[in-house]
Amino acid sequence: MAVFRPRRPPGRRRIPWTWSVLGLLVMLYLCFRRNPAPDSYRLDCTPDDPSCCPNLHGMEDILVILKTGVTEAHEKVPTHLKTTLRCVPNYVIFSDYEEEIDGVRVHDVLRGLSNEVIWSNPEFNVYQRVRQAGRPGLTVEDLNPDVNSVFGKPNNPGWKLDKWKFLPMIDEALKVNHKVKWYVFMEADTYFVWPNLVAWLAQLDPLRPYYLGNQMQILDVLFAHGGSGFVLSRPAMERASALRQKDVARWDEVTRGHWAGDCALGQLLREAGVGLLWAWPALQIGPPEEMDYFSEGYSKIPWCYAPVTFHHLTPDEVEDLWHLDRGWFSAGHKHLLYRDVFMQVIRPQLTGTRSDWDNKIDPKSSISSLTRTILECRHRCLYDPECVQYAFQSDTCWISSVAKLGIASAGISSGWIPERIDVLVEDMGSCPQAQWVV
Numbered sequence: 001m002a003v004f005r006p007r008r009p010p011g012r013r014r015i016p017w018t019w020s021v022l023g024l025l026v027m028l029y030l031c032f033r034r035n036p037a038p039d040s041y042r043l044d045c046t047p048d049d050p051s052c053c054p055n056l057h058g059m060e061d062i063l064v065i066l067k068t069g070v071t072e073a074h075e076k077v078p079t080h081l082k083t084t085l086r087c088v089p090n091y092v093i094f095s096d097y098e099e100e101i102d103g104v105r106v107h108d109v110l111r112g113l114s115n116e117v118i119w120s121n122p123e124f125n126v127y128q129r130v131r132q133a134g135r136p137g138l139t140v141e142d143l144n145p146d147v148n149s150v151f152g153k154p155n156n157p158g159w160k161l162d163k164w165k166f167l168p169m170i171d172e173a174l175k176v177n178h179k180v181k182w183y184v185f186m187e188a189d190t191y192f193v194w195p196n197l198v199a200w201l202a203q204l205d206p207l208r209p210y211y212l213g214n215q216m217q218i219l220d221v222l223f224a225h226g227g228s229g230f231v232l233s234r235p236a237m238e239r240a241s242a243l244r245q246k247d248v249a250r251w252d253e254v255t256r257g258h259w260a261g262d263c264a265l266g267q268l269l270r271e272a273g274v275g276l277l278w279a280w281p282a283l284q285i286g287p288p289e290e291m292d293y294f295s296e297g298y299s300k301i302p303w304c305y306a307p308v309t310f311h312h313l314t315p316d317e318v319e320d321l322w323h324l325d326r327g328w329f330s331a332g333h334k335h336l337l338y339r340d341v342f343m344q345v346i347r348p349q350l351t352g353t354r355s356d357w358d359n360k361i362d363p364k365s366s367i368s369s370l371t372r373t374i375l376e377c378r379h380r381c382l383y384d385p386e387c388v389q390y391a392f393q394s395d396t397c398w399i400s401s402v403a404k405l406g407i408a409s410a411g412i413s414s415g416w417i418p419e420r421i422d423v424l425v426e427d428m429g430s431c432p433q434a435q436w437v438v
């Protein structure tokens with residue numbers, strides 16, 4: 001019996017499967033060439049245009065939480081609204097006082113705490129006053145800036161109240177948006193390099209319970225330093241929130257017993273089964289001027305890593321970093337590395353000698369000697385072939401093989417040997433690709 005085979009229509013030919021596959025690949029290539037996948041950072045306007053925002057693919061998967069307080073918000077938040085937060089699609093500002101700043105709602109993240117906690121604890125004195133009288137309820141003591149120490153700012157009432165925000169803001173952030181993949185927490189003196197953050201998170205699985213932070217430890221609790229910024233995936237947020245809701249009173253007591261709220265959050269996450277991914281040097285505890293870009297820490301050298309945050313910044317420093325950030329990425333660079341920050345921001349300032357300036361030489365890793373003048377100190381540095389910078393105070397000279405910029409400080413003079421710093425930079429080499437903490 002003959003097998004019936006339908007005739008092909010006239011003029012049509014059967015194309016070999018290999019040619020079909022090849023044609024499909026060509027079509028895909030042309031399609032993606034015409035409509036490329038979004039770059040990590042692309043400006044469709046000039047970077048000098050204040051209304052210009054980059055097309056930063058991946059930011060839509062992130063909720064940014066800015067934590068602040070009534071004693072600092074008016075000074076620090078407006079700068080973020082004009083710079084770091086201006087192009088962020090999803091963000092919320094949590095404070096200890098409900099108000100509006102430059103048209104943006106600032107939420108009281110403590111409003112859900114029990115009256116017993118609020119009225120029985122002297123750390124809530126400033127909170128009670130501003131809730132009743134508004135900003136006129138603030139006193140001169142409330143606005144005491146204090147100085148940072150290993151124990152924070154113990155003489156600043158706003159800082160002592162701040163520890164109570166860490167656990168409630170987990171629940172409040174989920175109420176704001178429970179669908180994003182990542183929750184990014186920052187403070188009002190923190191700067192995030194968003195393109196670097198997005199590129200970093202793209203290498204991690206958001207379905208896993210991630211807790212990314214600059215590692216700190218108090219007693220047996222390992223936690224992410226709050227000021228350096230930290231990141232939680234949605235599963236980590238949900239685990240922490242669920243555990244706290246099982247016994248809110250117990251976690252209020254945990255917070256009461258800690259002097260650092262980020263440590264209390266670390267304990268909550270640990271008990272919820274979420275471990276900390278040590279994220280230094282991506283997340284930094286200080287500003288670019290105080291960093292050591294060359295030395296090893298935790299088996300990593302910052303030089304070729306991509307910075308994600310800097311901390312302890314003034315509003316002017318936040319704005320300066322924002323301009324560097326936009327200019328760098330709009331010029332077509334894929335990532336901003338610590339090497340780039342050093343060469344763009346730090347290296348141009350490492351020349352000559354500065355009075356009333358501390359270039360942050362570590363006494364433990366430097367050589368000191370008795371000298372009478374800053375000139376003698378410079379000669380002492382030149383005599384040592386490893387020395388690239390020096391500092392002089394009273395009758396003591398310190399020399400170091402690490403180049404730092406440092407900060408203004410009365411009574412200290414600092415200097416650098418620029419040509420040796422350039423050799424140090426050359427020895428560090430270029431960075432063929434960015435390094436990441438994964």
